[in-house]
Amino acid sequence: MPIKKRKILCSNEDSAKEFVSADFCNNEAKKLLVTISAKSDARVIIWNWDKQRCISSLEIIPDITKGQTIDQVSFSTVDPSVVVVTGIKFYRFIKLDGTTMKIQPIFINKREAE
Numbered sequence: 001m002p003i004k005k006r007k008i009l010c011s012n013e014d015s016a017k018e019f020v021s022a023d024f025c026n027n028e029a030k031k032l033l034v035t036i037s038a039k040s041d042a043r044v045i046i047w048n049w050d051k052q053r054c055i056s057s058l059e060i061i062p063d064i065t066k067g068q069t070i071d072q073v074s075f076s077t078v079d080p081s082v083v084v085v086t087g088i089k090f091y092r093f094i095k096l097d098g099t100t101m102k103i104q105p106i107f108i109n110k111r112e113a114e
Helices: none
Strands: 019-024 032-037 043-048 053-059 072-075 082-087 090-097 100-104
Touching (some): 032 072, 053 090, 053 100
Parallel strands (some): 019 072
Antiparallel strands (some): 019 032, 032 043, 043 053, 072 082, 082 090, 090 100
């Protein structure tokens, strides 16, 4: 059985001290990892884990209101350039465009009574 190398991701590019959630991109060619830091700084950070560097980060503290928490971050299974951030009374879609992240508008259509 071959032994695989283990890599430790460490960087001084971001000041996060604690991560709440992390997810690897399902597209192996991209070699991306997304993390979200604890609620004190609440940043979504996308890493290239092969090169051990931060590609982009986005602070989402201004979007959090009282009663909302962030519990999980994950890549979309359909589009690997979209990240979904969820929690109690909170969800956001974030699109990675090159090295910048943009929060996508959320539209929920009103459902007609049946």
